[in-house]
Amino acid sequence: MTSPRPVRTAVFPVAGLGTRFLPATKAIPKEMLPIVDRPLIQYAVDEALEAGIEQLVFVTGRGKSAIEDHFDMAYELEDTMEARQKDKAALEGTRLAPGQIAYVRQQEPLGLGHAVWCARSVVGNEPFAVILPDELLIGTPGCMSQMMSAYEKVGGNIVCALEVAREETRKYGIVDPGETDGALTEVRGLVEKPDPADAPSNLMLPGRYILQPQVMDILKTQGVGAGGEIQLTDAMASMIGTQPFHAFTFDGVRHDCGDKAGFVNATIDLALQREDIAPVIRSFLAKLNI
Numbered sequence: 533m534t535s536p537r538p539v540r541t542a543v544f545p546v547a548g549l550g551t552r553f554l555p556a557t558k559a560i561p562k563e564m565l566p567i568v569d570r571p572l573i574q575y576a577v578d579e580a581l582e583a584g585i586e587q588l589v590f591v592t593g594r595g596k597s598a599i600e601d602h603f604d605m606a607y608e609l610e611d612t613m614e615a616r617q618k619d620k621a622a623l624e625g626t627r628l629a630p631g632q633i634a635y636v637r638q639q640e641p642l643g644l645g646h647a648v649w650c651a652r653s654v655v656g657n658e659p660f661a662v663i664l665p666d667e668l669l670i671g672t673p674g675c676m677s678q679m680m681s682a683y684e685k686v687g688g689n690i691v692c693a694l695e696v697a698r699e700e701t702r703k704y705g706i707v708d709p710g711e712t713d714g715a716l717t718e719v720r721g722l723v724e725k726p727d728p729a730d731a732p733s734n735l736m737l738p739g740r741y742i743l744q745p746q747v748m749d750i751l752k753t754q755g756v757g758a759g760g761e762i763q764l765t766d767a768m769a770s771m772i773g774t775q776p777f778h779a780f781t782f783d784g785v786r787h788d789c790g791d792k793a794g795f796v797n798a799t800i801d802l803a804l805q806r807e808d809i810a811p812v813i814r815s816f817l818a819k820l821n822i
């Protein structure tokens with residue numbers, strides 16, 4: 533196989549309403565909620581940059597301007613910190629190169645598929661990645677890097693897929709799996725939010741995708757699917773059979789930070805990995821006697 537076309541752009545759909553996290557998300561974007569001291573969106577951006585992504589496209593909506601500010605220059609803050617000789621290391625990674633980030637607006641939250649389609653003119657006719665920042669995937673290297681290595685080998689479309697309990701299939705896009713070779717499984721079909729009894733497997737899609745640009749043409753005319761939303765899963769399903777399509781089993785840990793329990797788990801997990809605070813957290817947890 534000739535080398536697949538490089539993936540240079542990542543799309544971050546961040547226009548959702550975050551209703552599961554109300555009232556916290558009434559005025560603060562879900563993607564700005566911090567795990568320890570970094571907002572979720574920062575983890576997602578770092579994961580993309582580690583994977584060699586050059587261009588970041590945020591699909592935003594009303595009330596999401598804090599995300600733009602986060603990756604902007606904070607002149608007063610930086611100037612004051614400098615004048616007071618404070619260490620600015622904590623701001624590392626929050627300012628990207630000029631022109632490296634583009635923002636497009638999704639005027640109505642019509643679904644993930646619609647959000648991705650809103651990025652079409654920035655993505656252009658190239659393969660691209662999609663990263664959902666509320667799914668925190670921790671690995672070494674990161675999930676998108678692992679997926680890029682797999683993409684170098686097989687090209688086409690690759691979705692990250694992880695096993696969940698059967699009864700949870702109704703919350704996710706689910707893979708109909710074919711042959712497996714190591715971490716790669718052929719995708720024969722994709723179904724959005726199936727009942728456990730109808731689900732073709734328990735392999736769910738945790739929000740990391742490498743997609744060929746043809747998906748944008750499909751999304752253009754696609755109607756609503758499960759939950760009355762324009763589903764990315766349905767558009768991807770239409771490409772199966774016309775292009776290589778694989779599910780990739782990520783080697784690492786997943787925290788669903790769009791969910792309250794998942795968010796708290798992520799906070800504990802990452803806090804325990806931080807040398808500066810782990811001893812205090814560990815002794816607190818020990819006192820809880822759980």
Ligand code: UTP
Nearest residue numbers: 545546547548549550551552641642643644647
């Ligand atoms: P979710 O299904 O988690 O929806 O979206 P949500 O609105 O963020 O949260 P809840 O369910 O109301 O609590 C998955 C991802 O797709 C984005 C979200 O921002 C999130 O990153 N999304 C979803 C959009 O950008 N636009 C949409 O219309 C829907």
